Structures are given as structure tokens and as C-alpha cells.
Amino acid sequence: MKRLAIIIATTTALTGAALAADPWDGGDDLPTNPLACDDTPGTVAAKDYDGGQTTGAADKSGKEITLIDIPKLVGVGYFAATTEGMRQAAEELGNVKVTTDGPTEANIDDQITFIDNYVTQGVDGVLFAANDPVAIAPVLKKALGKGIHVVGYDANSDPDAREWFVNQAEFNGIAKSLIDQMAAEIGDEGKFAIVTSTFTTPNQARWIAEMQAYQESCHPKMEWLETVEAQEDNILSFNQANTLINKYGDDLDGIFGMTSVATPAAAEAVTQAGACGETAVVGLATPNAMRPYVESGCVKSVVLWSPVDLGYAAVYVMRAVVDGDLSPGDTEVEAGRLGKLQVVNGSEILLGSPFVFDKSNVNDFDF
Amino acid sequence: MSVEARATRAPFAYHHELLLLIVLVLVVGFLAVGTDKFLTVDNMLNQGRLMTEVALVALPMTFIIITGGIDLSVGSIMGLAAIMLGVAWKNFGLPLELAIVFSVAVGAVAGFFNGLLIIRVRVPPLIMTLATLALYRGLAEGISQARSVRGYPEWFFVLGQGEVFGVPTQLWILLVAIIIFWIVLAKTTFGRSLYAIGYNEEAARFSGIPVDRIKLIIYSLSGTMAGLAGYIFVSRVSTTRSDMGTGLELDAIAAVVLGGTSIFGGVGTIAGTVIGFTLIQLLKNGLALSGVKGDATIVVIGTVLILSILVSNFLQRRRGAGG
Incomplete structure (x- = not known):
């Protein structure tokens, strides 16, 4: 029995180590451009227009x-x-x-x-x-x-x-805000998980990739545990956040909500689990949805435009x-x-x- | 007994399809009056393009439902096949042509696996395919690592986005499929065996019909068509994602049931199914073009489904009382 436990622990540790080198689930594989750790603004490379053009559009200048x-x-x-x-x-x-x-x-x-x-x-x-x-x-x-x-x-x-x-x-701006907020709440050695919509949703995938790049360069000791998919569905987001809380227990210091649905759902899950103050929730969401959690103090800050x-x-x-x-x-x-x-x-x-x-x-x- | 059953069944089926056809004509007429954008050759062909995937899956679904079974896993098989197309091409390095064949084959194997467990372990099809609905979707997500595959060459899009003789390419495939499925169901021993199984499986077994083999064939067929639909879908939207085909099974089953196929088995025709999926697609499109919003459209579709079932039940009962 003891031996079994050791084997399982070793395997888990090995798998964990193997995973750490991999890109986070839910990130895309496009090149990242993390901002500086302080407030130095990022450089914007000049680029030619790369959009499309209409053909044969009627001239409606000034018309309805x-x-x-x-x-x-x-x-x-x-x-x-x-x-x-x-x-x-x-x-x-x-x-x-x-x-x-x-x-x-x-x-x-x-x-x-x-x-x-x-x-x-x-x-x-x-x-x-x-x-x-x-x-x-x-x-x-x-x-x-x-x-x-x-x-x-x-x-x-x-x-x-x-x-x-x-x-x-810009994606790197959002990523920096999110990671900095999380680091401020759970410290530079905290462990966190991510609730996203789906792994291929373009914005979320971009943010997660940029978050990884920024975290690795500016808060290298923080640890990513897992990314879970929750569509943009209330109940699913709540369940996924709840599963994360139960699965990692005290190891889970923070949850990122990557959608306006996932963040309040994660906050609700943390509240219901009585884990306010132990598990931080940082994410993108609208003020109305987050107001109760921000006012109760369970959520410190929400990032959005x-x-x-x-x-x-x-x-x-x-x-x-x-x-x-x-x-x-x-x-x-x-x-x-x-x-x-x-x-x-x-x-x-x-x-x-x-x-x-x-x-x-x-x-x-x-x- | 069997002669009597056929005698009461045939006229009923005829009535239901005629009724549906009348409804279809009325709906088209009504929508055409509502907006002049609806009844145009361009729009009709485009709608054909959009409904092909559901239609291709609804054809074998008709076979399965006639035998009293159901296949809930088709949407997930479509997703799995689509992912395997991308993975085989990008990660295994297969030529794209082979990857296409491979993906359809994956669909066939997935369907075969459904059929095998249904006949060997005697799991009810509802339970079995509900399980593989989750299983295949999970596989698709796991294998794809949730990353989408893009960047297919130009020729690959001919099937999904191109035209042949002015008609969307995939519509030709659908047309051929409809003819084959119709002939098989209406004109062959195989087709008649499906009805026999749906009517009374035990009796069919005792009459020497190879029930298990037939079931294995139709579930494999269903998987194959879902795989084909996956290929067409990838070609139409030019990317591969693991969530492709979510909810496809419900659209296909709705079309089959609207087409008069009895969920209890023994009754149903390909013509009914064809009218069924056409009616649903044109309703969705026509209502949208007339300015009805998305959520209201779903309500209308639901209502049409309920009405069609009520009417067909009513006709069936009246026939039963009269005969």
C-alpha cells in the first residue's frame, strides 16, 4: 500500500514536471510579446494595412x-x-x-x-x-x-x-494586469488555475498564451495548475470552479476567470465553498455581475475594458x-x-x- | 398479420408525407410573400449547402430509428472525424487525400464500435450512444489538445465552398446519398428487414433475418456518414475544432421524426426525412430573412415539431378507429 502511494506520488510529480515545460492548456501557439514587469509601455511595430476590401459597395456616405x-x-x-x-x-x-x-x-x-x-x-x-x-x-x-x-x-x-x-x-496588456493582480493577492509563489471558455476561443487563447509568457518572465515562481473549459455557460463554469476547489484544496491559491461568465461563477463557487480569503478570484467580468462579490470582499479586483x-x-x-x-x-x-x-x-x-x-x-x- | 400490418402502414406513411409536403409548400409560399430575398435560386442553393451535414447524418439515422434504435453519438463522431483529419494531415504527416479517407474511416470505426457493443453486450442504443457521445467528444478534445488545425490548401475547399455546374459541390453528394438510401430502404430486402426489426425484433430473428449483422451495418453506416459530414464541414468552414458538430444529433433526429419516422420503430421513409430536414432548414432561414430573431425561430421550430406529432398521432388514431 505504502509502495503504491509512493509510486503514485512519484508518477504525479514526474507528470507534473513534464507538464510544467509545456504550454498551458487553452493558450494558442502564436508568438507572444510580454510587456516589461514595470510600467514601461510596450513598443508597437508599424505594420501595413492587412484588412480586406469590399467590392462594389454602394456609396452611402452621409446616408442612412x-x-x-x-x-x-x-x-x-x-x-x-x-x-x-x-x-x-x-x-x-x-x-x-x-x-x-x-x-x-x-x-x-x-x-x-x-x-x-x-x-x-x-x-x-x-x-x-x-x-x-x-x-x-x-x-x-x-x-x-x-x-x-x-x-x-x-x-x-x-x-x-x-x-x-x-x-x-492589447492582449499583453490584459495578461499583465491579470497576472499582476493575482500576484498581488496570492503572492509570488502562489498556485492558480484558469477557467476559460474553450481552448480554441481566440481571445482567451491569446490572453492565456500572453499570461504564461508574462508570468514566466516576471513572476517565475508562481505555478499554473490547470486550465478547464466551461464554454460560456453559468452552470458549467460554476461546476468547473467547484471541481477545482475540491480537487486542489489548500493548494489552490487563486482562480482566473477568463470570460465574463466564468469569473462571477468562480466567485460564487469560492463563496459557497467558504473559501473567501483563501482562494482569490481574478478575472474579466462586468461590474454588475461582480458587484456582490466585490462588495462582500470575496473578490478584490476585476479587470475589464x-x-x-x-x-x-x-x-x-x-x-x-x-x-x-x-x-x-x-x-x-x-x-x-x-x-x-x-x-x-x-x-x-x-x-x-x-x-x-x-x-x-x-x-x-x-x- | 404481416400483410395486415403492411396494409395499414403504407397508406398512413403516404398520408404523413403528403401532409408534410403540403406544409412545406405552404411554408415556402408564406415565407416567399414575407420577403423577396427568400425564394431565389441563390438562397435556395445556399441553404442546401448549409443543411448538407445534418442531412447526410439524418439519412442513416432514418434507418436506425426505423429499427427502433437511435444514435446520439453522431455529433461527437463528426467532431472526432474532423479532428482526426487535421491531426492525420498536420501531425502524422499523411497526404491530405489520405487524411480525408482516414477521417471517414475513423467515423466508420466509431460507428462500428457502437454497433458492436449494442449487439454483443445488448446495451440499449440510447445508453450506448449516450456514452459514446461523451467518449468520442472527449477523444476529440484530448487528441486535438484543444488546438485547431488550419491552413488547408485551396483545393481542399472545393467540396465545402465550391460549386459544380452552378450547384454547391456537397449538394451533389447529398443528392446521390438520398437516391442510394431511398433505393436501399424502399426496394431491397435489406430495407424491408429494417422495418421487420423495428416492428418485432424477436419475430424478425425467428424469420431468419440476420438482425445483429444488419444492426452492425447501420450503426457503422451512421458513423461513416458522420465522418463524411465532418470532412464536408471542415472544408466549408476551413478549420478544424474539437467542438464541431455539437448538437448535430438533435437536428438530425428532429428532421427524421418530423419526417414521420416513428421513434418506436417500424415506420418511416427517406422521402419523409428529406422533407423533414428541408422544412426545418427553410423555416429557420425564411424566418431569419423575414426579420424574426434567433430565439423566436427556435420556438417556431419546436412548435412545428409538436404540431406535426400531434397531427400524425391524430391521423393514426382515426385510421385505427376507422379500420
């Missing part, structure tokens, strides 16, 4: 346009907030009509079918947040080919399948494209109350740096 917005899924707080931002922008502009429609689950096939139908129906522009960057590309190219303008936000597609992409925050601003910017960018105010080669674009936004990385528009909210400011936001 009809837009369709297809987020990853409908019925969750995050995309309700982007929809609200789009509504605000449309109201300000006065010559934009925007409707949101999409699948009720973050399913690539459903999303493609939705876009396909709207392309057939005929709209002036498509706004999208991709469930898969490559799978969505053919149908977006089809839209471009029919003279429909295509602008992405939140989750990118292949660059040449859309004209512009509104980037809510404003999804309302994100939706708002997407509509302004679309309007600028239609009006000819944003063309390949431009370096900035006017976006209403957000002022001038920078063009980065060829054909992306950067919303700004990520925002960390905590007990002191969580009540200033309502989305």
Missing part, C-alpha cells in the same frame, strides 16, 4: 445605413453591454440603424448561418465578434464580396476577412468606413465621446488600456 451586429452569443451581460453601446452610438449619429441578433450559444456553425442569412437579406454593414477566427472567414469574405462593410469587435477573424477590428485592449465603449466604438468605426473617413493607411479615427482612437497592428483600432475596478469604484459602473 442599416447594420447587423452578430455577437458570439446573445443573452449574456457582456454582449448586452456592447449592444447598448451600439444603440448609444446609433442615437448620436442619427443616420445608423443597428440590430443585434445571434445564436443563444457560442456555436461557430450557428453564428456562420446567422451571418449568411443577413448577407442574403442585404444589409449595409456587418459587425461581429467571432467564435472562431478562421471558421467565420469564408462567410465574412462573402459579405465583402457583395459590397457589405465588415467590422469586427471583441473577437477577431482572419484580418483579410474584415476591414477593421476594434481591439478592446468597457464593453459599452467597445460597441460604441465599433459603430463609429463602421460609420467612418462608410463615409470614407477611415481608409487603409490612416493612423487614427474619430469616435464620438471617446475622442481619437489609434490604429495599431495594421488594421486594428485600439480602444484603450484595460481598467481595473475594485470596491472603491465598482458602483460607478452600470453594465
